[in-house]
Amino acid sequence: MSDSAALPLYMRRSLFDPDPELVAVREREGVRCVPTPFGLDIWVVTRFADVREVLGDPVRFSNARQPRPPGAPPLSREQLAAVRAGNLLMYDPPEHTRLRRMLTPEFTMRRIRRLEPRVKEIVADHLDAMEAAGPPADLVASFALPIPSLVICELLGVPYADREEFQRRTTRLLDLSLPMKERAEARDGARAYMGELVARSRKEPGDDLLGMLVREHGEELTAGELAGIGDLLLLAGHETTSNMLGLGTLALLRHPDQLALLRKEPERIGAAVEELLRWLSIVHSGVFKVTTAEVEVSGVRIPEGAVVACALPAANRDPALVPDPDRLDLSRGDLGHVAFGHGVHHCLGAPLARMEMQIAFPALFERFPGLREAGPQPGFRSMNVVYGLTSFQVTW
Structure with a gap:
């Protein structure tokens, strides 16, 4: 948790809740242009209907026209193309459509269900290890972080032995408190690492996702796009x-x-996961959009070339979406939240994330009926693209 004014408005939280000032923007004007510590002025959109409008319109709100913060190292056209290659979040249709259609079949519910037995096994293995080690335990280090890491490593064909190094790079890449140069180095290191795996996969494609892409789309995708x-x-x-x-x-x-x-x-676990997704909204805003023309949102005129951030926590707590939105209520069911985004960039891995949570939460509470906080207070990561905990001591 941080009340620091150094945090941009759309990233500020009060424990589980969006910052009161962000809520005030939603209740008053809906859209506000705010300064940020990155040197950019950003138009923050806070209401549920407006956020859906912005996310659903890649023509007026572009992902491809990413802003360059003042002080960022200049990139040549070739360098920019190399950074963007294969990153679906930095493309608009039709380029985005071309890449996404190759991946969509692998993330259907039918395909994801094939992974269910393995996910259950991974969850059980980590619960066994926690139980054997005994309390207290850091839930982040022993459960929350390793389970999704192992699942995605196996799905992609990434050696799990490399996880500590790529997690360290990811942490640096997403930590907005670090100097831009350090984050760029982490980005380049991650891309180089994946480039090595792609080269290996092109020689001997396995049964994993990278191998599938090489076998089925190797002629259509460059090495940079695969990476x-x-x-x-x-x-x-x-x-x-x-x-x-x-x-x-x-x-x-x-x-x-x-x-x-x-x-x-x-049996409420499906609805419970949806309510937790809505109520927590761990992704502050997703990728910035840039307007391609002057637009009007909630009666506010936003000029062409403006940087726009969708405040997902504020949108998902909008009274227009759900009554008493600040109350956690697992009986609500799926109300169409925007925690996974909306439109062409709606999270491709949403079915996998849902399945992992629907398996992991019940298994954790069944194994440890007396699970409780052990202190000290959990560590919250505020200055990060994804909100969450750095540590969380539990006992049982």
Whole structure:
């Protein structure tokens, strides 16, 4: 948690909640232009309907026209193309459509269900290790982080033995408090690592996702695009789900009535995951958009070439979406939140993330019925692209 004014408005939190000032923007004007410590003025969109409008319109709100913050090292056209290659979040249709259609079949519910037995095995293995080591345990290090990491490593064909190094790079890449040069080095290191895996996969394609892309689309995709796709999936596949598992467990422990409801009616797990996704909204805003023309949102005129951020926590707590939005209520069901985004960039891995959470949360609370906080207070990561916990001591 941080009240620091150094945090840009759309990233400020008060424990589980969006910052009161962000809520005030939603309730008053809906859209506000705010300064940021990155040297950019950003138009923050806060209301649910407006966020869906922005996310659903790649023509007026472009992902491809990414802003360059003042002080960022200049990139040549070739360098920029190399950084963007394969990263779906930095493309607009039709280029985005070309890449996404190659990946979509691998992330259908039918394909994801094939992974279910293995995910259950991975979860059980980590619970066994926690139980054997005994309390207290850091839930982040022993459960929330390693499970999604192992799942995405196996799906992509990334050696799990390399996880510590790529997690270290990811942490540096997403930590906005670090100098831009250091984050750029982490980005380049991650891309180089994935480039080596792609080269290996092109020689001997395995049964994993990288191998599938090489076999089925090797003629259509450059080595740079393959590396970019793998890099994005690796980062997104472990970073988001792991923070949902850590923060979601803390939320349930601090709302014992809701945890009791889930224990009593375990069939509610699907609805529970959706409500946790809505209520926590761990991704502050996703990728910035840049307007391609002057636009009007909530009666506010935004000029052409402006940088726009969608405040997902504020949108998902909008009273226009759900009554009493600040209350965690696992009985609500799926209300169409924007925690996974919306439109053409809606999270490709959402079915996998949902399945992991629907397996991991019940297994954790079944194995440790007396699970509780052990102190000290959990560490929150504020100045990060993805909100979550750095550490969380539990006992049972």
